[in-house]
Amino acid sequence: MVTAPFHVYDTTLRDGAQQEGMNLSVADKLAIAPLLDELGVGFIEGGWPGAIPKDTEFFRRAAKELELRNAVLAAFGSTRKAGTRAWDDPQVRALLDSEAPVVTLVSKSDVRHVERALRTTPDEGLAMIRDTVEFLVREGRRVVVDAEHFFDGYRFDAAFTTEAVRVAFEAGAEVVALCDTNGGMLPAWVSDTVGALRDTLGLVHGRDARDGDPLLGMHAHNDSGCAVANTLAAVDAGCAHVQGTVNGYGERTGNVDLVTVVANLALKSGIDTLAGDGLAEASRIAHAVAEITNISPYGRQPYVGASAFAHKAGLHASAIKIDPDLYQHIDPTAVGNDMRMLVSDMAGRASIELKGRELGFDLAGQGELLTRVTTRVKDAEARGYTFDAADASFELILREELTGERPHYFRIESWRTIVETTGDARNADRHDAEAVAEATVKLHAGGERIVVTGEGNGPVNALDQALRHALTRVYPAIEKFDLIDFKVRILDAEHGTDATTRVLVETSDGERSWSTVGVGPNIIEAAWEALIDAHVYGLVHAGVEAL
Numbered sequence: 376m377v378t379a380p381f382h383v384y385d386t387t388l389r390d391g392a393q394q395e396g397m398n399l400s401v402a403d404k405l406a407i408a409p410l411l412d413e414l415g416v417g418f419i420e421g422g423w424p425g426a427i428p429k430d431t432e433f434f435r436r437a438a439k440e441l442e443l444r445n446a447v448l449a450a451f452g453s454t455r456k457a458g459t460r461a462w463d464d465p466q467v468r469a470l471l472d473s474e475a476p477v478v479t480l481v482s483k484s485d486v487r488h489v490e491r492a493l494r495t496t497p498d499e500g501l502a503m504i505r506d507t508v509e510f511l512v513r514e515g516r517r518v519v520v521d522a523e524h525f526f527d528g529y530r531f532d533a534a535f536t537t538e539a540v541r542v543a544f545e546a547g548a549e550v551v552a553l554c555d556t557n558g559g560m561l562p563a564w565v566s567d568t569v570g571a572l573r574d575t576l577g578l579v580h581g582r583d584a585r586d587g588d589p590l591l592g593m594h595a596h597n598d599s600g601c602a603v604a605n606t607l608a609a610v611d612a613g614c615a616h617v618q619g620t621v622n623g624y625g626e627r628t629g630n631v632d633l634v635t636v637v638a639n640l641a642l643k644s645g646i647d648t649l650a651g652d653g654l655a656e657a658s659r660i661a662h663a664v665a666e667i668t669n670i671s672p673y674g675r676q677p678y679v680g681a682s683a684f685a686h687k688a689g690l691h692a693s694a695i696k697i698d699p700d701l702y703q704h705i706d707p708t709a710v711g712n713d714m715r716m717l718v719s720d721m722a723g724r725a726s727i728e729l730k731g732r733e734l735g736f737d738l739a740g741q742g743e744l745l746t747r748v749t750t751r752v753k754d755a756e757a758r759g760y761t762f763d764a765a766d767a768s769f770e771l772i773l774r775e776e777l778t779g780e781r782p783h784y785f786r787i788e789s790w791r792t793i794v795e796t797t798g799d800a801r802n803a804d805r806h807d808a809e810a811v812a813e814a815t816v817k818l819h820a821g822g823e824r825i826v827v828t829g830e831g832n833g834p835v836n837a838l839d840q841a842l843r844h845a846l847t848r849v850y851p852a853i854e855k856f857d858l859i860d861f862k863v864r865i866l867d868a869e870h871g872t873d874a875t876t877r878v879l880v881e882t883s884d885g886e887r888s889w890s891t892v893g894v895g896p897n898i899i900e901a902a903w904e905a906l907i908d909a910h911v912y913g914l915v916h917a918g919v920e921a922l
């Protein structure tokens with residue numbers, strides 16, 4: 376079912392940017408906007424021109440540089456100041472100057488805010504909305520009114536809050552977005568309030584709206600953990616405009632995650648809200664935005680998270696082998712995501728078979744092999760290994776069980792590493808203390824005995840350098856390998872200094888990355904094992920023939 380008109384309004388660049396620790400440059404905003412457009416949203420709120428210099432600059436450059444296919448730009452700002460005239464208010468004029476076709480006005484709809492934050496009368500509070508909307512509409516702008524603290528205000532004094540919405544529509548606002556500014560609402564409260572407001576104002580339900588009908592919208596924050604549920608409840612109750620941000624960015628606990636909302640509407644309620652097939656690209660787009668904001672994507676994010684369709688339990692895998700729908704709420708490709716099998720001590724033979732398929736090995740009908748690999752994984756995990764975060768180490772086990780031997784590129788004769796520290800780290804001048812590590816690796820490869828010494832800022836770094844130098848002579852492909860992440864976990868911490876250590880290493884060849892695991896009585900042995908796996912796996916996938 377297509378509902379028209381239905382607005383998907385993105386505020387990643389404005390309300391999303393209010394997230395703690397996020398600081399978007401003009402270039403970042405110019406890079407994110409096309410991704411939002413590709414997703415298929417109808418509106419991109421670019422920021423608050425006139426208040427934030429970067430946002431003024433964004434609108435100036437966006438008008439020249441952005442070619443949006445689906446979305447229009449919206450400039451955000453507030454209604455005129457109390458006791459002034461809209462056309463004289465520099466903030467309001469800056470909204471016009473932005474040349475954005477849509478202006479979104481944050482307006483006070485809770486009488487307590489009018490009286491205490493604006494320090495004015497309820498009548499002047501309503502006049503601020505009326506005048507500003509009328510002025511902007513006269514100037515040819517489409518106007519959205521964000522009724523700030525709508526739900527809190529309605530619960531405190533429904534008459535004033537309803538009047539604020541009525542005034543906005545009468546003045547020419549196309550949409551009044553009902554804001555749960557403090558994010559504390561529950562879905563039933565939202566449904567009841569939207570229903571009551573519609574009845575009082577005689578507004579049609581969003582699904583029955585025609586072009587030109589006044590629309591109610593929903594702007595939810597997630598402080599009660601209900602932002603998505605509240606937004607869906609608002610749509611059910613008659614809203615036909617949803618605001619939110621990609622990845623749920625926003626102040627405090629964030630805004631509603633817009634991708635989750637539109638995916639739920641499209642895939643569960645049959646309400647297509649995006650232009651084009653952006654939903655099928657949603658995972659890539661959400662991750663691309665995360666790259667620009669420099670905030671690591673949240674793996675367990677609904678629909679687009681890396682773990683959203685990752686299956687660990689053996690029993691799940693055995694059913695998924697028959698039909699993936701048995702353990703998945705949707706087909707992951709509908710949002711551009713993938714199903715993944717995780718191999719761990721919870722795996723059964725079906726998990727191994729499906730993981731094998733994912734890695735390009737057809738293990739169907741190889742019951743004995745599957746049992747051997749399953750047992751080996753469970754035993755290794757009992758000793759501290761973890762394969763759900765180390766696919767590459769798992770693949771090496773699988774290859775070994777399939778062929779009877781590990782891919783063989785080199786033989787280690789011995790290795791050692793020493794750390795020399797100068798200065799005394801306990802002294803007040805500890806910043807003078809310096810540690811230099813040296814490692815020597817002796818190995819056999821390509822018919823040669825190779826001895827190489829490497830230096831690094833720590834023992835693992837020195838070993839990595841030495842191993843890399845030794846092997847690059849014979850396998851130039853290794854030159855491209857780069858250690859990009861290194862994680863250490865002490866497993867049985869109660870043993871103190873003789874605890875078992877697990878190291879996870881992520882390596883990249885510039886095009887793809889892979890993860891390997893090592894376990895040992897100390898960090899250096901564990902890291903060495905993970906590094907060896909990383910090089911062997913890298914050589915296999917570089918197409919280098921094993922000896």
Ligand SMILES: CC(=O)SCCNC(=O)CCNC(=O)[C@H](O)C(C)(C)COP(=O)(O)OP(=O)(O)OC[C@H]1O[C@@H](n2cnc3c(N)ncnc32)[C@H](O)[C@@H]1OP(=O)(O)O
Nearest residue numbers: 423426427453454455456457481482483492493494523556
């Ligand atoms: C719910 C939301 O998230 S809304 C978005 C909030 N975003 C931001 O605040 C980010 C951008 N903000 C800013 O750059 C600054 O806060 C500015 C430029 C808007 C205002 O800064 P200043 O001029 O220094 O004012 P200050 O922050 O001290 O006070 C805000 C003023 O706006 C008034 N105001 C607040 N909300 C509204 C409103 N909806 N309509 C009209 N006036 C308002 C206040 O009464 C106060 O007026 P006063 O100067 O007469 O006391």
Ligand SMILES: CC(=O)C(=O)O
Nearest residue numbers: 481521523524554556
């Ligand atoms: C307008 C807005 O961001 C809010 O009320 O939360």
